[in-house]
Amino acid sequence: MKRQHYIRTTLLVVALLFSFILPYSTNAATPSGSDLMKITKTVDVNSLVENDIANVTLSIKGTPKDSTIVRPNDVILIVDKSGSMQSDNRLTAAKNATKEFIDLMDLTKHQVGIVDFSDNASSYPLTTDAAAAKAYVDTIQLAGSTNTGDAVRKATAMLANHRPDAQPTIVILTDGAANSTPDALASAKAAKDAGIIFYSIALLGPNEDPAASAPNKLLEDMSTSADHHHFVLGSVGLSDVYKKIVEEIGLASAYNVQITDTVSPEFEIVPGSYDNNIPKPTVNGNTLEWDVQELKSKELTFTYQIRAKNTTQAGKYPLGKTSTVFEDHQKTSYSLDTVNPSIAVLNPKPVISSINPEKGLTTGGETVTITGKNFLPGAKVYFGTNQATVISETPNEIVVTTPVGAQGLVEVKVLNIDGQFALGNFQYYADPTITSISPAEGEMTGGNRVTVIGSNYMNGAKVFINGIEAVTQFSTTSKLYATVPASLIDGTVDVKVVNPDGTEVEHANAYTYLTPPPPPIIQLDSLSANSGKLTGGESVYLFGANFDRNVKVYFGDKEAVVNYYANSSKIRVNVPEAVSEGFVMVKAENPDGSSSELVNAYEYLAPPPTPAPEISNLSDAAALTGEQKTVYLFGKNISSSAKVYLGDEEIVMDFVTNSKVRIKIPISTQAKTVDVKLVNPDGQSAILVGGFTYTEPVMDPSPSITSLSSSSGTVAGNESITISGYNFKKGIKVYFGDRAATIVSITDTEIQVKTPVSSVTGLISVKVVNPDLQEFILNDSYHYTPIPITVTSLSSTSGSVKGGNSVTIYGTNFSNSMTVTVNGQEVKYTYLAANRIRISMPAAETAGTVDITVDKAGAQASIQYTYN
The missing domain is CATH 2.60.40.740 (Immunoglobulin-like)
Structure with missing residues (x-):
């Protein structure tokens, strides 16, 4: 288990004991x-x-x-300053911890030196001057990669001349994988071979898994022992690790x-x-x-x-x-x-790979070969609890004579003289016999129970009658019960018993299926109804005698569905559909093929004629020319597949009910009155004469402009203008030239607008357009003027006639699209902002004052400049 301050790595050393004693130490x-x-x-x-x-x-x-005896140590602190030490403020934490380490060291006994490294290693020699060593630590700065091997070799060289009575020691701190792992390991081995004690500290990420960390594993392998390796996560606790190492240095058993x-x-x-x-x-x-x-x-x-x-x-x-x-x-x-x-x-445990043969008679006395390995001389063989006689034996084969056994599966055990054993399986069997079956006959439908008497029956034995498995119940080794399966033939058949172990016996002609009596003759006498619709579907009872549960009924050549079997003299059917009206024969037929029929027993009746459709009215009987609308048609006897015509034109119809449909009135370009006609699929129709009328719409008066509240404004637009006139409609649009104005408010006689931005100057027309597209144009009624500009000052008001000096012009409303002239001569300029531009002054022929003029779309401003 690895802890916060060190990783303990466990290595395995094996000591072996006898099986009859406890583990020894x-x-x-x-x-x-x-x-x-x-x-x-x-x-x-x-x-x-x-x-x-x-x-x-x-x-x-x-x-x-x-523990109070402290051996003097000459210690080199190796500090990683590679670029990765910037993460989590690691270098700062390392430098602070290094200075704490120096403060904690008893420099009256020990010496301390420093190696800081990245691509290359720098150093500070062994010293007892804590202040000087800490001052060097403060100079350490972030650098490049992680050349660990070079740093260790540098420290090893510094310790080559350590004090004779002092123990040379290295303490290395790094957070990254070495540029070369083999080189780092080789440098650490060389240091340890030189008698240097090697401590290591892995500075890992806050969430890094130490067990999966390559840098952590490298530093662990570089250290003197697992006890000399430490790691911290995200630099937290680094000072504690250094403090612990200070406490350990010089103290050893x-x-x-x-x-x-x-x-x-x-x-x-x-x-x-x-x-x-x-x-x-x-x-x-x-x-x-x-x-x-x-x-x-x-x-x-x-x-x-x-x-x-x-x-x-x-x-x-x-x-x-x-x-x-x-x-x-x-x-x-x-x-x-x-x-x-x-x-x-x-000795190795014995193994059984095969037993040949795998089964034998319960009387025993049969030769069986057991093949395997690791059989020892003197091994014993058991079949269940009975010992077999060993005929011959080798390490891989034992030949035995089987002992007497009980019918069924037994365990074979080969027992070596050292008590170890191997197990296998052997099947004892005895052939079953059949002595009698009672009763020995039954109906072909089966289902009756018989008793099979004999010997050597096993639990799970199965009985087969004429090759068909019967449901079998085990009673004793000499008695089985079986439920006789149904048979398609009558007569005498064989009976067989099969044990679960595969042994079987068959008794010929042991059971007889009796011949069944002939079935009764079916008779059809009458029907509960003798006529119905061509579409069928009526429920009709049939009366007679000897109807089978699976009887079939036919009306002409169409089979009817038997939906109810009351008894052998009464059934109910659904009458099938017929193609044409008239009388048909009705027949009942049993599964055995016998049938009975009644001639002309049922009449299919022709259906009554369907009523003609009618139109009573429309929900809306008029529309304007150019208008499309949807209306409802009301009437009677309307088919879902009917067609509707407006004049001679078929129109779209959506069926709602047989007295109501929805129709789509098409657009007409002329005023007229037309008939409405409805035609059912059977050809019957209804007409509503003059049922729908198209009329011309009444046009609104056209708009007119009488005056504008202002006749001019700048091309920047957004000027508030009132347009006076009449016949202005809601939804009207206003255009200044080809650009739409923003409408603020509208009445029949006034429109308040904001003028649009214009890309040109000069006179333009004002146009109003009502929603019905009637319009009015007031030609050349509004004048767009340029946006005025100003020139307020110059960064320099005079210069040499040689020109070339840079002058900034200050003013307002400057843009990228202007013209700048000096004394009438156009010059290039640099646009800096809307309030300043810069020019390079051209040369002048004579000294004197000239005008600098800025022109923007016709708007001009000037300022004077003096040539010296």
């Missing part, structure tokens, strides 16, 4: 070193079989004699710890199972070696996996040998030997 240390460290070795299993894997754990815990763990030759180490150890061990054959530069009071855990070799015989073997050498802070040497536990290697 030992704590062993020589008296000279046991007060400085303890090593505990445990294993998660007590026995191994074939390719089973065991997990071994080696736990190392420091137990310092005196043991130094230069070398652990050698040799696995016994009966086992092999699983390749790669030790890769997650920090530090990783050096593996040579069956020997693992760990080098830990310093061991603190926290527990380190190393793990790996082992398995028994294929050549190892069953037995009890010690796991191996574990020895440790180390030094204390005064470089006094110590050694520890850890007694390893033992582990049981078991």
Whole structure:
């Protein structure tokens, strides 16, 4: 589990025990070193079989004699200043925490130096001057990428000449993946090989998963041990991590710890199972070696996996040998030997792959071959609870004689002498017999119950009569009950019993289906009704004798639907439809083919004639020429498929009821009165003479303009004008030239408008257009004038006759489309804003005062300028 301040990585070390003892662990240390460290070795299993894997754990815990003894340290603080340190204000947090670290260090014992890095590394040498070191930290600035390897090599070089009595130490802080991971790992290994203690701090994102973080994993692998690695999320808590490292520096239980763990030759180490150890061990054959530069009071855990070799015989073997050498802070040497536990290697479990044959008689005495693997000499074989006689045996095959057994499936067990066993299945069977069936006959319809007497019946046995499965009920091994299935033929048939195990017996001519008596003759006597409509559908009762439930009835050659069976002498039918009127024969026919009929028993009657349509009136009988409207037509006997005509023109009709339809009156261009005609699909029709009239509309008087309240305005528009006249209508439109004016209010004699913007100056016509498109034009009645401009001042009022100087002209209503002249000569200008433009003064032939004139669509303004 990884915590806020460090990641503890678990590595596996396996110790194996016998299956009959509990998992074993030992704590062993020589008296000279046991007060400085303890090593505990445990294993998660007590026995191994074939390719089973065991997990071994080696736990190392420091137990310092005196926690007040502090070894002097020469410490290089490596600080990442790459561009990514800008996120979450990380560089500021790192610099502040670094200065706190320097303040917390006891510089009467320790020294501190600094390496800051990005693409390249810079440094400040080892010192006891806290103020100078912190001042250097303040100069660190954000830079480029993350060249971690270069920074570590820089720090390693600075520690090459550390004080003889001081422990060289590196503390690295970085937030990004190194430019080269292999280079960073190689530089850290070189530092640790040089005897440098290596602390690492991963500065991760606020929501980053440490377990999935590549930079976090890299720094963990670079550190001296898992206990020397820390991480923080989003720089929160960074000061606490630095403070913790300060408290740890110089305090250790043991130094230069070398652990050698040799696995016994009966086992092999699983390749790669030790890769997650920090530090990783050096593996040579069956020997693992760990080098830990310093061991603190926290527990380190190393793990790996082992398995028994294929050549190892069953037995009890010690796991191996574990020895440790180390030094204390005064470089006094110590050694520890850890007694390893033992582990049981078991024979592989036997396996049954096949049993041949898979079934045999209950009387036993049959030869059966059991094929598989891992059979040991002296193995016993059981069929259920009965032991079989072993004829021959090899590791892969046992031949036996079956013992007596009970009918059904039994378990076959091969039991090795070590107590391990394998299981298979064997089917004991006995052929069933049939001695009698009672009763031995019945109707062809079946459904009767019979008893089958015999022997060796199994629960789940099935009875077949003439090859058809009967519903069977198990009673005893000598009695079955069966419900006889129906048969299409009469006579004697075979009976068969089939057990669930596939054994069966058949008794020939054991059951007889009796011949049924002949069916009664059907007789049709009368009908409850003898006539009806051509469309049919009437309900009619038929009376007679011996009607079957599945009787069929025909009216002529059309079959009627039998919708009610009262009894064998009374049924009810729905009369089918007929093509033409007249008498037809009625016949009743039973499923056995017998029939009875009555000649001319039913008459189909011709339908009465349909009534002619009538028109009474229209909801609206008039329209204006050019007008389209929808009206209702009222009358009688109107078909949904009828057609309606206005004069000779068929018009659109929507059917509502047989006395009301909706019609669409088309547009007419002339006044007239026309007939309205309605025609049903049968050809019958009705006419409303002069039923609809078109009339000419009455035209309104045309509008007229008598005067305008103002006859001129600027091209900017938006002038308020009153137009006087008469016959102005609501919805009227007003145009100044070809542009529509905005109407403010309207009466019959006055219109208040806002003039539109104009693109031209001069006289234009004013036009009004009523909604009926009648219009009036007052020609050349309104004059558009230019927007006036002014020139108020110049940025410079004089200059050399050579010209070339820049002059800003100030005024109002300037635009991009103007003309500027100096003494009548047009010059180019630069439009700056509506109140200023800039020109470059042209050269003049003589000194003197000239006019600068600005012209905008005929509106002009001038100002004077003096040539010197």
